[in-house]
Amino acid sequence: MNWLMTLRIALRALGRNKLRSFLTMLGIIIGVGAVIAMVAIGEGAKATIRSQIASLGTNVLVVLPGTLTQGGVRGGTGGVNTLLDSDARAIRQEIAAVSFASPVLRRQEQVIAGNLNWGTLTQGVAPEFQQIRDWQIESGRFVHDGDIESAAKVAIIGQTVVTNLFGNDDPIDSVIRIRNIPFRVVGVLAGKGQSAQGTDQDDTVMIPYTTMQKRLMRITHVQSIVVKAVSAERVVEAQEQMTALLRQRHRIGPDREDDFMVRNLSDIAEAAQSTARVMAVLLGSVAGISLLVGGIGIMNIMLVSVTERTSEIGIRMAVGARGRDIMMQFLVEAAVMAATGGGIGILLGIGSSEVLKFWANWPTLVSPSIVAIAFLFSGAVGVFFGFYPAKKASTLDPIEALRYE
Amino acid sequence: MSELIRVENVHKIYRMGEVEVPALRGVSVVIERGEFVAVMGASGSGKSTFMNILGCLDHPTSGKYFLEGEEVGSLSRNEWAHLRNKRIGFVFQGFNLLARTSAVENVELPMMYNGYAGKRRHERALDVLALVGLGNRVDHLPNQLSGGQQQRVAIARALVNRPSLILADEPTGNLDSATSGEIMALFERLNVEQGMTIILVTHEPDIAVHARRQIQFKDGLVVSDRLNEAVTGLAQPQGI
Structure with missing residues (x-):
């Protein structure tokens, strides 16, 4: 034979x-369809979170000024002015686990261009800020080392600012005014979209941090230092070494609290990703159980x-x-039923995840590997659950x- | 004539829990190629057990069964399946055709288990159906055929692999007397024209008279084994 x-x-x-075969297959159809749709939802959520985290900049650490305690009154975060741009340079140069570091100063400012004005977040940054945040330049250039040295009055503006101040005109080499100081626009940032917290990251103007310190804020310290570790695995190492280095530089005795804090974005990323992972595993296993039930239906x-x-x-x-x-x-017979059911289930699963994407705006993501796995698994379910009845028939x-x- | 079947001192004992029920108690029979044998006896006489052993469906508890000179009583299930496919054609009382399967496909069934190619298989099945007189009913389903026609399909299925013998278990048990006569005439024709060895189980003397040799079973033993005088001209002369 x-x-x-x-x-x-x-x-x-x-x-x-026909009817009986179809009803039997239905268990597998629903099982496979559910596996694919559920995993697509889980993967979509994971991908969304991953891209949100990536837009924050991966492996990023932030050093914030610490608490100033005077006579028992604790002033809250940012109370001290002890962080300096030289701290950023020291971190960059002395810690091997750190690839980039940039001081950051931020303030909401009113920006004027021609007869239009727009309130936006003005950030004073170093050239390395671009690498730390993985931020692309659409046209022109980012902040130079020369801009830092000379506290140059140059600005790099975000997409939202371009739209609101220039419309469709090319803003390069135009002049914008912040607190009556003219800045030449030398670059336009590529769009980055919303942050995980929902703020518009493109609504910003970047200028050299030295310019921000000297001309806009008239301070000598920096508000924070953003740091990029060489890899996700070395974030903790970088954090420990930065703490030690800054304690030494700020001359903090062994029995005194830090006057700074090192925040680790990868903790947030890790938490968000593991939440998504747990959700994906839960959804997938519920769907897997329904596939198992389908297999028992075939056996029956x-x-x-x-x-x-x-x-x-x-x-x-x-x-x-x-x-x-x-x-x-x-x-x-059992394998044909399971595989046919699996095939229909795949179409159903892909179809329903597309429908969810289209109508419910869920960011589903059908991965080819899960389709292949679901199909092979449904065939295997057929053979596995068909084996006992087949064996029984063959030994009659x-x-x-x-x-x- | 050459020897086709040799059964030597076959015993068959069924175990029903603690009790041992002997179905055959030492049966020895030799059947030559080309014979037409009726196996008779009341129910419980052991004739069905005897047929199951001849049909390679059941092992004898002791004793030997030679088919075409080869000891086959102790072969494995798979070897038996092969023997049944190649050398034995079965005809049953209840026809035992596959439902919702056309006559010609029913006849093709045995050939599916020995690797006959599709076209040759189909042509052979049509030939055999024509031989049993159903050349015009090949695409009918069993439930569209009369009992006699269904039994003809079953006979065609038994013949299709050119077996050494046909085992027919009460082939007319579900048929009226006129149709029974037609089926028996077909068996006689196959026996005479094709030289087919036929072993037929029946408890009806009217049916047994068509056979040239009658073996009578009682309580697991052969109680009589004689040639049939009624089939004149074909029976070997006795007592002359």
């Missing part, structure tokens, strides 16, 4: 009981079918079918089977 013939016999047997129907077709099995054995032939016949006594009414 060759494969093609076995397959044809199986198809014919299934075709004789195959057992009924073996009993019902006892006399057929007897006839086949009498005319020369070996146990193996009978077993293959039922196994192929032909005399008993022939006598069966």
